[in-house]
Amino acid sequence: MINRTDRADRRVGGNGxxxxxxxxxxxxxxFAFGAWLTLASGQSGGSxxxxxxxxxxxxxxxxxxxxxxxxxxxxxxxEGRLFTVIIEGEDPExxxxxxxxxxxxxxxxxxxxxxxxxxxxxxxxxxxxxxxxVNIRHADGSVDSRELSxxxxxxxxxxxxxxxxxxxxxxxxxxxxxxxxxxSERVLEIARRSHETPxxxxxxxxxxxxxxxxxxxxxxxxxxxTVESRHTGTDFAGAVGAPVTASARGVVAxxxxxxxxxxxxxxxxxxxLVTGYFHxxxxxxxxxxxxxxxxxxxxxxxxxxxxxPHLHWxxxxxxxxxxxxxxxxxxxxx
Ligand SMILES: [Zn+2]
Numbered sequence: 001m002i003n004r005t006d007r008a009d010r011r012v013g014g015n016g017x018x019x020x021x022x023x024x025x026x027x028x029x030x031f032a033f034g035a036w037l038t039l040a041s042g043q044s045g046g047s048x049x050x051x052x053x054x055x056x057x058x059x060x061x062x063x064x065x066x067x068x069x070x071x072x073x074x075x076x077x078x079e080g081r082l083f084t085v086i087i088e089g090e091d092p093e094x095x096x097x098x099x100x101x102x103x104x105x106x107x108x109x110x111x112x113x114x115x116x117x118x119x120x121x122x123x124x125x126x127x128x129x130x131x132x133x134v135n136i137r138h139a140d141g142s143v144d145s146r147e148l149s150x151x152x153x154x155x156x157x158x159x160x161x162x163x164x165x166x167x168x169x170x171x172x173x174x175x176x177x178x179x180x181x182x183x184s185e186r187v188l189e190i191a192r193r194s195h196e197t198p199x200x201x202x203x204x205x206x207x208x209x210x211x212x213x214x215x216x217x218x219x220x221x222x223x224x225x226t227v228e229s230r231h232t233g234t235d236f237a238g239a240v241g242a243p244v245t246a247s248a249r250g251v252v253a254x255x256x257x258x259x260x261x262x263x264x265x266x267x268x269x270x271x272x273l274v275t276g277y278f279h280x281x282x283x284x285x286x287x288x289x290x291x292x293x294x295x296x297x298x299x300x301x302x303x304x305x306x307x308x309p310h311l312h313w314x315x316x317x318x319x320x321x322x323x324x325x326x327x328x329x330x331x332x333x334x
Contacts, residue, residue, distance in 0.1 A: 068094050068136050070146060072120070073334035076153040080124040080218045081326035082317060084334050085132065087116040093139035101132045101150070104318035105195055107271035111332040119273065119330065121317035122152045124218060124230060155323075157218030157230075163307065176259065183258045190253045190266055191274045191316045199271035201248040205327045206293050208244050208277060208313050209236040209300070217323035232321035233278065236311040238300035240281050244311055246291040247275050247327065255283045261312070262304025265297055275327075276314030279306050 068089025077083045085106060087097050097116050099106040106118035120132075129149050136144040172180070215235035221228060238244075250269035258264050261278040265285060268274050281301025291297060302309040315324045 068144065070132070070134055070136075070148060072132070072150060077122045077150055078153050078326075079122050079126050079155045080157065080323050081122055081155070082315075082322050082330050083120055083122060083326075084330070084332060085118045085120050085134070086111075086334060087134065087136055089136065089138075095137050095139040097134055097136045099132065099134035102126065102130060102318075102320060104272060104320065106134070107195070107199060109199060109271075109332070113333055117332040117334070119271065119317060119332070121320045121322050122150075123320045124155070124157075124232070124322075126152050127154050128152060155218050157216075157220070159220040159222060160215070160231075161222045179259050183256075183260070186254065187266060187274075187276070187316075188319060190268060191272075191318055194253075194268045194270060194274050194316075195272045195318060197251070197268050197270035199269075199273075200250050201269040201271070201273055203331050203333075205247045205330060206245065207236070207324075207328055208247055208275075209238055209242070209311050211237040211242070211311075213237075213325075214310060217321075217325065233276070233312040233314045234324040236313060238309060238311050240299070240301055240309045242300040243296050244277050244280065244298045244300060246293060246295045246297050247313075247315075247324075248273075248293045250275070250291055252285045252287050252289040252291060252297070255285060255287055258304060260305045262306070263298070263301060264304075266314075267291060267297070272318050274314075274316040275324075276316070278312035278314065279303050279310065281309075 068087055071086050073084050073086065085099065085101070085108075087094060087108065094116060097108040097118075099108065099118065101120045102123050104121060106120055108116040108118045111117045122130075129151050132148045132150050134146050134148075136146070138144070213234055214237050215231060217231060217234050219231045221231055223229075246267055248267075248269050250267040252265065253268040253274065254264065254266040256264055258278075261276070263280040263283050265277045265280065265283055266274055267276075277298055279301050280298040280303065282299040283297070284299070285291060285297045300309055300311050313324050315322045315327045
């Protein structure tokens with residue numbers, strides 16, 4: 001959480017909620033306008049009425065005078081993709097916020113426009129209505145707790161047939177299954193811990209390779225005629241030895257040789273965000289290294305479960321794997 005007090009102080013007297021709402025609705029289109037939600041808290045009925053009827057603003061001792069607005073972008077939210085939760089409120093000043101969505105905590109910080117925003121994740125296979133909870137703390141000490149409903153839309157992810165080496169499609173030994181489980185548990189633990197790491201990332205995020213995407217996120221994979229798994233990463237083309245770069249600032253959390261992922265690197269970017277880089281021929285960083293966006297961290301390879309050299313890139317928010325393209329498109333300044 002970041003205290004917004006000094007930023008808010010510079011804006012006293014200007015840019016009320018009504019005005020910023022109109023500006024944002026105009027720039028984001030009618031669809032966004034439909035999702036614009038101004039929700040009065042339990043104790044703010046009088047102030048909402050004052051805003052509607054255009055009465056003189058109540059005295060400073062009456063609060064909150066204008067309820068904060070909570071919205072999200074893009075709207076609608078799509079399964080498997082990141083989105084931005086935005087809290088705007090001027091009177092009384094919104095100083096900080098906490099919240100949760102999809103079973104993960106949200107980490108709010110001030111954006112370039114002075115609003116509080118947080119990255120949030122719509123899990124794959126979560127189409128339907130889900131609760132967004134936010135606790136908004138005002139500079140005057142009042143707290144406004146809200147629960148809103150977000151409808152998650154289908155992602156329309158394609159199905160693809162894939163031929164893989166028999167050793168990966170045949171039943172695996174208990175030892176091997178235990179190894180795969182252990183490796184996935186280590187990654188989950190890194191993703192959980194990332195919620196405790198201060199936010200290091202800043203947008204825009206960059207793709208880990210300039211090469212084309214050969215297999216997008218979310219597709220169903222059909223092995224030998226049976227749907228066995230979803231593709232929870234994004235594949236980039238690349239020859240063995242081609243560079244792989246970090247998508248954002250962060251700390252290297254894991255460098256290892258995994259059964260499925262081969263030579264892998266995971267980077268903790270803080271505030272719940274983790275990226276992973278699979279099948280590398282070489283790993284050029286060590287756990288604990290700090291990296292910047294664009295730093296060369298490894299080389300494309302064909303290690304682990306692959307049909308040929310490529311980069312399998314993973315984006316996680318907490319427990320959820322998400323479409324990397326929604327990270328590239330992500331902005332806190334919506
Ligand atoms: Zn892949």
